[in-house]
Amino acid sequence: MAEPTVHDVASSSESGPPPEDVLIELRDLHKAFGENEVLKGISLSVEAGTTAVVMGGSGSGKSVLIKHIVQLLRPDRGEVWVMGRRVDQLEGDDLDALRLQIGYLFQSGALFDSMTVFENMDFILERHTDLTPAERRDRIEETLAWINLRDKAPSYPAELSGGQKKRIGLARAIILEPRILLYDEPTTGLDPVSVRTVSELIVRLRDERGITSVAITHDLLCADIITDRAHFLYDGRFLASGTLDDLRRSDVPELREFFGI
Structure with a gap:
């Protein structure tokens, strides 16, 4: 070797x-x-x-x-x-x-506690893309489905487990592809x-x-x-x-x- x-x-x-x-x-x-x-x-x-x-x-x-x-x-x-x-x-x-x-997954997950999972992701898309609200919703739903957490879109970070927070943080990191x-x-x-x-x-x-x-x-x-x-x-x-x-x-x-x- x-x-x-x-x-x-x-x-x-x-x-x-x-x-x-x-x-x-x-x-x-x-x-x-x-x-x-x-x-x-x-x-x-x-x-x-x-x-x-x-x-x-x-x-x-x-x-x-x-x-x-x-x-x-x-x-x-x-x-x-x-x-x-x-x-x-x-x-x-x-x-x-x-x-x-470049996506960045922080150690803490870096989710906004006052926003739902959907709002955390929509905030990024609304700020950095020209997608319509319907297009943003579709991308968020597709990304959450990819990590198998689509049902958590209306949840707040405090309602998630540690593992779920990391996966949502990852979903947010890849939302801009x-x-x-x-x-x-x-x-x-x-x-x-x-x-x-x-x-x-x-x-x-x-x-x-x-x-x-x-x-x-x-x-x-x-x-x-x-x-x-x-x-x-x-x-x-x-x-x-x-x-x-x-x-x-x-x-x-x-x-x-x-x-x-």
């Missing part, structure tokens, strides 16, 4: 967009908050139609990394490329247009049955819709189901990248501790 590799991008110093089949590429990403250097030269490449999973302990920089993809943060040094665009240099309408092609999805701990706090349900929906989005994804998680059951390529982040650097089995079989002490070996 080949050892897991440390770098995914051949040369983080090269300029210009990545190949067309690479939808997300981070090049030599550095980010610090004051004297705390969180990312220390991260390079990552994600091919179209695949799911990359970033794992690591608390404080390793996972959430900071994923926020750069939608420019919720800008790097101190390095480049962020998404769908052929240099995201860290985009502003205004160009940045807004790119963000509409994005090309890319970002998952921030998509199964945190869920029981094993709900973890499997949410994880299998993530796989279906890849397989049925060709969605490209980056997920950050410490949930090994979720990672086992959704991962195409795994990356282990430790102290601001990738210690290893490869298949999940590659990482499990690694002799790197930090990886062995993470997997409980």
Whole structure:
């Protein structure tokens, strides 16, 4: 078995967009908050139609990394490329247009408590599309049916289980039919049955819709189901990248501790 590799991008110093089949590429990403250097030269490449999973302990920089993809943060040094665009240099309408092609499932689900499930989803469509009310209703009903929660349209978030909230959050993240999805701990706090349900929906989005994804998680059951390529982040650097089995079989002490070996 080949050892897991440390770098995914051949040369983080090269300029210009990545190949067309690479939808997300981070090049030599550095980010610090004051004297705390969180990312220390991260390079990552994600091919179209695949799911990359970033794992690591608390404080390793996972959430900071994923926020750069939608420019919720800008790097101190390095480049962020998404769908052929240099995201860290985009502003205004160009940045807004790119963000509409990226869905984001937050750890909390990020539903508005004062709105029903239907209203949560309709709010996004009314704000960002020219669809008629009837067209918006059809899309919402189709999306809720796809996650098998069509009957929850009139419910408020407080009336949903944790697993249902995550699935509704996922439905809202895909309502604009994005090309890319970002998952921030998509199964945190869920029981094993709900973890499997949410994880299998993530796989279906890849397989049925060709969605490209980056997920950050410490949930090994979720990672086992959704991962195409795994990356282990430790102290601001990738210690290893490869298949999940590659990482499990690694002799790197930090990886062995993470997997409980």
